[in-house]
Amino acid sequence: MKKTSIALAITAAAALGLSQGAMADRNDYQEALDQTAFANLIEQSASAGVASFRELQVDEERGTLEFEVEGWDAEGQQIEMTLNGESGEVLRQSAHATQVAPWGLDAEQLASLLDRASQDGFDRFEDIDLDEDGSVEISGFDADQREMERSYGIDEFNGGQ
Numbered sequence: 686m687k688k689t690s691i692a693l694a695i696t697a698a699a700a701l702g703l704s705q706g707a708m709a710d711r712n713d714y715q716e717a718l719d720q721t722a723f724a725n726l727i728e729q730s731a732s733a734g735v736a737s738f739r740e741l742q743v744d745e746e747r748g749t750l751e752f753e754v755e756g757w758d759a760e761g762q763q764i765e766m767t768l769n770g771e772s773g774e775v776l777r778q779s780a781h782a783t784q785v786a787p788w789g790l791d792a793e794q795l796a797s798l799l800d801r802a803s804q805d806g807f808d809r810f811e812d813i814d815l816d817e818d819g820s821v822e823i824s825g826f827d828a829d830q831r832e833m834e835r836s837y838g839i840d841e842f843n844g845g846q
Contacts, residue, residue: 713811713826713832714809714826714830716743716745716750716811717743717809717810717811717825717826718743718752718770718809718810719808719809719810720799720800720803720807720810722770723741723743723799723810724795724796724799725773726741726752726768726770726773727741727792727795727796728792729768729773729775730752730754730766730768730792731791731792733766733768733775733778734758734759734764734766734778734780735754735756735757735758735764735766735792736756736757736758736759736787736791737756737757737787737788737789737790737791738754738755738756738789738790738791738792738795738813738815739755739756739757739788739789739814739815740753740754740755740756740812740813740814740815741753741754741755741795741812741813741814742811742812742813742814743770743810743811743812749769749770750769750770750771751767751768751769751770751776752767752768752769752770752773753765753766753767754766754767754768756787756789757783757787757788757789758780761783761786761787762780762781762782762783763780763781763782763783763785764778764779764780765777765778765779765780766778766779788815788817789815790815790821790839790842790843794842794843795813795842797842798813798821798823798837798842801837801841801842802823802825802835802837805835806827806828806833807823807825807826807827807833807835808825808826808827808828809825809826810823810824810825811824811825811826812824812825815839819838819839819840820836820837820838820839821836821837821838821839821842822834822835822836823835823836823837
């Protein structure tokens with residue numbers, strides 16, 4: 686009887702652990718943004734001064750959904766910006782001179798990237814990271830709430846510039 690109780694306790698603990706993991710995934714899915722919301726925040730970032738994007742990420746900070754952006758402004762200054770993920774309000778912004786020449790994708794090119802990723806099965810987006818090696822890494826979720834990651838060549842979206 687004692688062995689049965691222990692086995693049941695272990696099984697219940699394992700099941701509880703699995704259900705908590707599934708809930709965490711579901712929360713991650715809910716925090717990720719659909720294509721329209723992600724594109725709108727890109728446009729709001731561009732309107733607030735980001736000309737060339739290098740990194741975009743959805744993150745929850747202290748109970749608030751935030752959209753974090755790194756890139757360059759039109760004058761070539763490196764810019765970091767955080768927007769409220771729901772309202773689009775700029776929460777924080779900093780710019781500083783840098784020796785690194787601006788590179789990345791503009792808002793229109795990112796819209797094309799989101800279209801392509803949606804065609805490839807993405808339903809919601811968590812982040813986009815452009816690497817100097819010419820790759821664009823996207824992470825998010827498909828419609829079944831499964832995590833997805835995909836890599837594209839930056840030249841597909843910037844015309845080889």
